[in-house]
Amino acid sequence: MSHPTTALSELVHQRARLGILAVVHEAERAEFRFLQDTLELTSGNLSRHVQALEEGGLISVERGFQGRRARTWVRITKAGRRALVEEIAQLKMLITRVEAAGAEGEAEEAGGGAGTDD
Amino acid sequence: MSSESGAQELLDSAKAAARTARRARQAFWFPLLAFGAVAAGATPFYITPAVTSGLYVGSGGDALYFGGGLAPAVGGSAGTELYWTLALAGGYVAVVLFYRLHARRAGVAGRVRTALAVGAGALLLLLLTGNWVPRAVSPDRILPFDFFIRGMAPLVVIGVGVVALAWSERSRGLLAFGLCFLAVAAVVNLYDTGNLVYRAGRTLPYRYYQLPNLLAPALMLLLGGAGFLLRARLRRR
Numbered sequence: 001m002s003h004p005t006t007a008l009s010e011l012v013h014q015r016a017r018l019g020i021l022a023v024v025h026e027a028e029r030a031e032f033r034f035l036q037d038t039l040e041l042t043s044g045n046l047s048r049h050v051q052a053l054e055e056g057g058l059i060s061v062e063r064g065f066q067g068r069r070a071r072t073w074v075r076i077t078k079a080g081r082r083a084l085v086e087e088i089a090q091l092k093m094l095i096t097r098v099e100a101a102g103a104e105g106e107a108e109e110a111g112g113g114a115g116t117d118d
Numbered sequence: 119m120s121s122e123s124g125a126q127e128l129l130d131s132a133k134a135a136a137r138t139a140r141r142a143r144q145a146f147w148f149p150l151l152a153f154g155a156v157a158a159g160a161t162p163f164y165i166t167p168a169v170t171s172g173l174y175v176g177s178g179g180d181a182l183y184f185g186g187g188l189a190p191a192v193g194g195s196a197g198t199e200l201y202w203t204l205a206l207a208g209g210y211v212a213v214v215l216f217y218r219l220h221a222r223r224a225g226v227a228g229r230v231r232t233a234l235a236v237g238a239g240a241l242l243l244l245l246l247t248g249n250w251v252p253r254a255v256s257p258d259r260i261l262p263f264d265f266f267i268r269g270m271a272p273l274v275v276i277g278v279g280v281v282a283l284a285w286s287e288r289s290r291g292l293l294a295f296g297l298c299f300l301a302v303a304a305v306v307n308l309y310d311t312g313n314l315v316y317r318a319g320r321t322l323p324y325r326y327y328q329l330p331n332l333l334a335p336a337l338m339l340l341l342g343g344a345g346f347l348l349r350a351r352l353r354r355r
Contacts, residue, residue: 015131022132026139027226034225038138066222073227088132091125098125 021084024076032072143228145220147347154339163198164328186248187271237279273303306331
């Protein structure tokens, strides 16, 4: 079985992008300003991440007006849902693997150093 | 930073963002208040006319009305059926409009389409099974069974919608409330809770005999809506 890190998506494996996907997965759609406030990102920074995810086909962006105010809504796509679910699964697997390795190491140490040092 | 703590941190931040979005989009207090008002608004239709002196045929000599679950057998009318059909449909429209408004204000939109489709489907099913089909099959308008006698079936339609909304909104609190409400709705469809008033040693004028069945669930919806609204406000502080 390959190591979980090899299965992590480079497009998604970032705090801001994972956060964007997590938010839009939770709602039917989310407004740009809401994403900015929730993820504590600057407008320019969020725009770059949104553009990358949109180009990757993981989200769709709708631009419109409410009165005179321009509003941008972000919606997750099917591919985006899949990518988010896979990323979360890989992260959980990675954590489990590292924890299991740590537990094995502790058990070996408690066993009086039965192993040999090369 | 180890890969484990990095992964855990990523997961935690994604969970926190999702939780913030969930709390911001949830607005299910409104449907509870709206349908509580719809149920309470039916009160005049459940006050038994003075001319009716008995609950069952034979005791007072009045003919029973066939309302297919949408109107009580005693004192029911086509107006009661029309009220529930229009009020429930109006309630669904109000919920859609409110959720749109809420999405604009909060910046995040909830998913209510599934819940509305389930609610509207339940209403359609009630109209078909309780009303249109029996009327077509039985011109004598024979009451099919107990469930349709008291005219409280719209409360079950509301309850089904609330449970579907809990699923859409991913709220365990609303799910627990919806299931409790469905249980209450089932009871008032099959039992005259007015009997409890007599058993408690109190008297209830016959005209108002059907009201506990209607008003207890209506009050439950209104109190539930107010409670969830209060919780949402406190969380936002």
